[in-house]
Amino acid sequence: PYHSPNIGSIIKKFIQNQSISEYTSQDVKDFASRIHPSLVTHKDELPWHKCVTISHGCENYCAYCIVPYVRGKLISFSSQQIIDYCKLLIDNGITEITLLGQNVNQYGQDSGDIPFYTLLESIAMLPGLYKLNFLTSHPKDFNIEILHVIKDNPVIARSIHLPLQSGSDTLLQAMNRQYTMNHYYSIIEAIHKLLPMASISTDLIVGFPGETQKDFEDTINAVRTIQFDEAFTYKYSPREGTKAFTLPDSVPDTVKQERLDMLIQTVREISQKRLMHHIHTTTDMIVERISKKSKNEVMGKTICNHPVIIKGGKEDIGKKYTVTIVSLKGSTLYGERSA
Known part of the structure; x- marks a missing residue:
């Protein structure tokens, strides 16, 4: 749908003819906007809520991820268009907005537009908005200014999703995550300092090619140190077309499952304790x-x-x-x- 506003008719023609070719351009001017005013009346599952896509594509090339190959390069949509669209949404009864991007922290880096934290602040200040969320942040590009904007704007959710994937520097390098555990810990420290009651969630993968018992223990130790409120946990599975697909899948599935079960149990125990802190608040x-x-x-x-x-x-x-x-x-x- 980013490449053609006529994607429905293209699929229909393919079903009818079983043969059709369509050129998909990576030029910004050829992209079909996801923030067109006509979309205001398209309701989300929650009628007062609207997801607003602020960027498309990704250029991080994590070793396990197919997204950069199927979505292409980073394209940030115009900040003024996004802000005007959000105003229009609020005027039409929307009170909660979620800003979406494969990596919101890279917003504007391709186009020279305003940085993400400035966009976030501009939308948070719009009258009539109850709540503003954003997904997803990449640790390598996380700017501490985002935390100051959240602190100063009560409508922005005190909820930060920051995918870690592994607590092992060795595996982070193999995954091409482009940050170290020390860098990740520095972000967590800043969150706790500026937003002490904020919830922090993450993504974690077990069984990535080459993961040793020591690597897995590093992940468990990181989870216990950071004390995530929530974690989305996965067993690694090879995805054709990614760099990791060429690596030997060296961790037996039984070991992956054992590690996943232990990780899930650890996260649940921590999550329970974190929730207890909110009683009487x-x-x-x-x-x-x-x-x-x-x-x-x-x-x-x-x-x-x-x-x-x-x-x-x-x-x-x-x-x-x-x-x-x-x-x-x-x-x-x-x-x-x-x-």
Whole structure:
């Protein structure tokens, strides 16, 4: 859809004729915009929420990732177009926006446009916005100015997704992640200093080619040191077309599974302890849906993007409330509306 606004008709012709050629340009002027005003009326699953794509493509070439080969080079969309589009969304009832990019921290580096933290601040200051999220950050390009912007703008979620992938410098180099654990720790330290209650989530891979027991232990130790609120964990699987595909898949699947199980258990234990810290704190939330367990309760996300349950009904969906967290049941926070 970035290459042609007529992607639907192209697919239809292929189905009918089973043969069609289409030139896909990498020139910015040939890209179909994802921030066109006509898209304002296209509702997301949550009707008050809208995802806004700020850039396309990636040039990082992580060894396990196919994205740079299928999406092409980084292309940042015009900051003024993005800001104007966000204004239009808010004017049409959108109260929560999520900025999307394969690596939002690289925004503007290709075009000479404003840096991401300036774009983030400009959108956060738009009247009528309840909450502003962004995904995803790459550690090698993470600018500490982002944290200052978050601190100074209460509508920006105190929730940072920062993929680590491995706690081993050896594997980070093999993955072509282009940062070291010392660099990653320096970002975490800055987050804790400027945003002490922020939630930090990550992505982790076990069983990457060449991963030794020591490498895996380094990952476990990093998880315990950093204390992630959440982690998306994966067993490595080879992807044809990537650099890692040519490497021997040296870790047996049984070992991958054992390591994955241990990693998941470690993350769960830490996540539980992190959630406990939020009890007796006050936070804002946006109600998203009726609770699955009770029609007299509703579920929403806090400013740290933690799910929380409060008493309520259908009429509360989409509304913003200030709540006090009173308890934790399993991995779910429960709260009460503040007076």
